C-alpha cells in the first residue's frame with residue numbers, strides 16, 4: 001500500500017526568532033512510518049521540525065507550519081491509500097508575524113491568535129476509498145473527545161492517547177491508547193513501546209484495507 005504519515009509538531013512564527021509549538025517529538029509518527037516501510041509498504045512521511053533521523057526506506061517532506069503541512073498533505077493525498085495523521089498540528093497561529101524581532105519592553109503584551117487550517121477537515125471531501133487514521137491528544141474525557149473527533153473529521157480510526165500521563169503521549173518512548181473505529185470497534189492498548197503500538201496500528205490497518213498493491217507513484 002501507499003501510506004502517507006505525518007509526524008511532529010508544527011511551528012507558528014511570532015517573529016523571526018520566536019514561535020508557538022507543542023511537545024511532540026515525532027517519535028510516534030516516525031516509528032509508524034519506519035514499521036510500515038519495514039513491512040514493504042511505500043511510505044511518505046511529512047514531518048514538522050524534530051530531532052530524529054529519517055527512517056530507512058521512507059520519502060521525507062520537511063515542513064514547518066500548519067499551512068506548510070496542509071500543502072504537503074494535499075500534494076501527496078492522491079498518491080496514498082492510507083493517511084495516518086500522527087502530527088500534533090498547532091491549532092492557532094499569531095494573527096500577524098513581525099518582520100523583525102519584537103523588542104522586550106518589560107511590559108506585558110497581547111498576542112492575537114487565529115485558527116490554523118484543520119488539515120483532516122480540509123481534505124475530508126477528497127477521502128474517497130482511502131483509509132484515514134487520526135490521533136487524539138487529550139488530557140481529560142479522553143475517549144469521548146476522541147470519539148467526537150473520529151466523527152467530525154470523517155476518520156476510519158482514531159488513536160486516543162492520554163497525554164497527561166508521564167509514560168504516554170508526548171516525547172516518551174512508550175504509549176497507552178484506546179483505538180476507536182468508525183465501525184464502532186474499540187481496542188484498549190495497555191502501556192507498550194511506541195514501536196509496538198505502531199505495529200498494532202498497522203495490523204489493524206492491513207486487516208481493514210484490501211491489499212491492492214497500492215496506487216503506484218502517480
Ligand code: PMT
Pocket residue numbers: 008023024025026027028029066085086087088089090091116117118119120121133134135136137138149153161163169170171172
Ligand atoms: O510525537 P510524540 O512525542 O511521539 O507524541 C505523540 C503524539 C502525542 C503527538 C501523537 O500520538 C498524537 O496524539 N498526535 C495527535 C496530536 C493532535 O494534534 O491531536 P488533536 O487531538 O489536537 O488532533 C486530532 C487529529 O486532527 C490529529 O490526527 C491531528 O493530526 C489532526 N489535526 C489537528 C489539528 C489541525 N489543525 N489539523 C489536523 O489535521
